[in-house]
Amino acid sequence: MYGPAELLRDFVNTHEIEGDNDELASPAELAVWLREHGLISDADRAVDDDWALAVNLRQGLRSALRHHLSRGPVPRSSAPELEAALAALPMRVTLADGTPRPEPLATGATxxxxxxxxxxxxxxxxxxxxxxxxxxxxxxxxxFIDSSKNRSRSWCSMRTCGNRTKTRAYRARRRHDP
Structure with missing residues (x-):
């Protein structure tokens, strides 16, 4: 099943930090991504303002998700891009099917x-x-979505990033050992 958490994960992962690869390098690429994820229609296009808003939303979400590693609340001051992006996306609450749901007021890519x-x-x-x-x-x-029972996962993959981190720590300890 593909739910909201998976959608957010995939959106944040449109920018790969390590290789500096960006799937959303232009408004046209943003429109393609939104279309592929069923968020806009085939007729909708994105403009520069939409693209800038998407980049801020993505960076703000990444900053917010960083705080989940420590299990602490996300302080407002830690993700100003997210606060600005969310403020630019007005919503209303609807009661479709008797369930309260947020509904964006904008059209198109916004x-x-x-x-x-x-x-x-x-x-x-x-x-x-x-x-x-x-x-x-x-x-x-x-x-990533931490599916561990105690919510303690820290790396996207223990095989790559976890191993890299632990190897660096081991080498640093060995350098300082007499």
Whole structure:
């Protein structure tokens, strides 16, 4: 099943930090991504303002997910891009099917970004928001959903990033041993 947490993870992962690869390098690429994820129609296009808003939303989400590693609340001051992006995406609450849901007020690509913002609320309501994290490896920061029982996962992959971090720590200890 593909839910709001997976959607947010995939959106954050459109920018790969380690290789500096960006799937959303232009408004046209943003529109393609939003279309492929069912957030806009085939007729909708993105403009420069939509693209800038998407980049801020993505960076803000990455900053917020960094705080989930420590299991602490996300301080407002830590993700100013997220606060600015969310403020630019007005919503209303609807009672479709008797369930309160956030509904973006914008149209086109901005509406698609509003649906991403609504996914934050939906992931929180489902209990998945705190499980969304970014890899603790500074050079990676790949978003993942922590499915561990005690929510203690720190790396996107123990095989790569976890191993890298532990190997660096081991080597540093060995350098300082007499």
């Amino acid at each position: 509406r698609g970004l509003g649906l991403l913002a609504a996914a934050v609320l939906e992931a929180h309501a489902a209990g998945d928001w705190p499980r969304l994290k970014v890899c603790a490896e500074d050079t990676c920061q790949w978003a």
